[in-house]
Amino acid sequence: MATDGGPLEVDLRQQTPIPLDCAFDCAPGELLALVGPSGSGKTTVLRCIAGLHRAAQGAIRSNGATWFDERICLPPQQRRAGFVFQNYSLLPHLSALDNVMLALGDVPPRERAATARNWLARVHLQGLDARRPAQLSGGQQQRVALARALARAASGPAAAGGGVLLMDEPFSAVDQVTRGKLRAELARLRQELAIPIVLVTHDLDEARQLADRMVVLHRGKALQTGTSEDVLLRPCSPAVARLVGLTNLFAGTVGIDSGRPCLEWAGRRLAIADSCGCAPGSAVNWVIPAEGVLLHRPDSPSRGEAENPVTGTITEALRMGSFTQLTLSIPGEAQPLVFQASSHTAQRNKLGPGQAASVTLLAERIHLMPAE
């Protein structure tokens, strides 16, 4: 439907009231997630883009048009930013249709009702036009809010480009089943939208499922920008690793083994696929995802020599449905190693606290980063 416009370019810096230091862009059709703990400034960034907050310095451009720089700060009315608020923020005295029509000020009056109905239909709210917010469920209210924001960002002249969709924790106020449905719907809708979409969330699963790229924010600073795979498997710093909840974070040194870089850790030498630019002899932090840790099963021994074998003692075995989360204490390392095995395997091998277990650390899943 919408033709391609230019990207949304954001560069914000300020000290107070909330420090900000971040720059990113978001192409039409791209969904960018701003992730970070609460208080990290994600919402403030979103409000800056919408024109609800003015940063001290920086610039915001959409489709080539300047929304904000040293001289210009357009009011929200002149920015084509559809905003989905955390608590819907529908106007309680207006029907669903009227709420959506409110955002269609640039559409010729005769076409407004039809356009609004169309948006409501696209979020599957046909027939609920006349309901007031109080007569809708939480999920339905959020769909109206989404339709309203889309109507603002992608109707009328906006379809020619320049509109952006901003969502602030849009699914946090609904129950989990509804949340799942809404996410799926957003994933489907965004394929039809050729506008930049910025999603603020503290839910990494949500970011991974929906976003093309994510920006990790901490205290207003953008620590890493990249695809969800980049960020979750190859964090650029221990801080990012911690923020995205990576548990297997250890310290080590880059060594040389047979002329190839290796990882020296807890008195062991681990083979690595890539030194990630860390020079031999330098102190590093490294991570390995739970999927990179493979259990050696005494009931079916692996053929050949296992890669990076590590032996330790199980300190905890948590059955979590079809898999069991195992915590392994390793000699020479204070941090435990966490990994998963199928509950079936764990049961058959009687894995429990006090048991010794051996695992393989897949070399290609080991990621190195400069130490803090």
Add this chain to the structure above:
Amino acid sequence: MDWSALSLSLQLAVMTVLLLLPLAVLLARPLAWVSFPGKGLIDALVTLPLLLPPTVLGFYLLGVFAPQGVLGQTWLALTGRSLVFSFDGLLAASLLVNIPFAVQPVQRAFEAIPREAREAAWCCGLSPWRTLWRVELPLAWPGLASAMVLTFVHTLGEFGVVLMVGGNLDGATRTLSIAIYDRVQAFDDSGAARMSLLLVLIAFAAVGSLHFFTRKVGRRGN
């Protein structure tokens, strides 16, 4: 029944409401949403007429409204009319003493509007003016309605200030409440009783309609 007093009271009450309500909105919005130095002082000034005895207000108003007074002189120069013992003066006094009755409910109502409601309207492209009409005023409606009713009824019932600033001029400043006082002194108990009953009924009707309107809005809102 003193029909001219009734008509005068209604004129005074309607004009007070019509003139004061926009003023109240203008004053209550910044008081509700913006914090600025001296806000506490303005809050206190807005409440002051509620706390001062009507005679104190009447005394001061008589001073400034008198032909030698600041306001009285200006008004005389501008309109050629007197501000004391006239309907103009009565209206001016009524506007002043009703400020707390008009501003406070409106201020409370604006305070109750979530910031996101206005922000959502702005993000939908509504100008501040259209946001006022489409979002703020409809959401503040219960407060506006109580401000209107309180101001209306309070104006009908105001006695002390009216007596001091307006005197007791038939057809010009003799409001219903003054006429009742007058009738009692003239030993016309039945006349006083009829007018008193009318005031009671008007007050009941006003409060009743307020209840009706706000309940209707409440149902609509939630």
Add this chain to the structure above:
Amino acid sequence: MDQPIFRIPRLLRALALPLLAAVLPAPALCVPLGALAADVSSNSPPHIAAAADLQFALPEIVAAFVRSGGAPLKLSFGSSGNFARQIVQGAPFELFLAADERFVAQVIAAGRAEGVGAHYATGRLALFLPQGSPIRADRDLADFAAAVRDGRLQRLAMANPEHAPYGRAAREVLERRGLWLAVQDRLALGDNAAQAAQFAASGAAQAGLIPLSLARAPELAARGSFATLPENWHGPLRQTLVLVKGAGPVARAFAEFLRGPQARAILARNGFGLPAP
């Protein structure tokens, strides 16, 4: 426009229109406003400020004035002192009927009067005793004095001596009889003579010192008994009229009429003394 959303105007209209409708058939706003222009020369009825002792006599006189071809007047009753102050401050009265010449002198001194005042009647003070009062009505206040001493008198209604001539006269009577100090803490002071009469007639006070013109009116006579007090017990209550600067022809004609035979007859019937014509 997108009509279906906004609702305030409809509700505003719902409330405001009936009110406006109730108001507008009455004299439009500009009429009372215009009538009060600084120069009181318009042709709406002139405002007359009258001492409260004329509460019953004056409407009768106005009726006679209208019957004999005069134009209608608008009457306000109150204490002479308050009216004097209001007229000095610019209240748009055209004729001032004071219960005491002193207040007329104030108006003249302030330059608000036209010519000098004219004494047209003399007020008399009466002791009024509401039904059920334990005190007997006698014109030498003998039982009243006894009641002050033995406590049968708990409340005495009279006008405020500070600004109401009948209050001043009542105070002079009480001083003359040596009762003033004794009744100090039992006084119910009316803002004007009519309010004092109202206090007395309601039975809230056991006695009242009020204008004879009110005490003998049917409205009060039905509610108690009264005795007229000797004229020389207090300074004279010279009912004095004065035209306010800018008074119109109707007010002038009425001032003339007040001194004529018809008005004198009505005043006499209402208990006023009359000066030589």
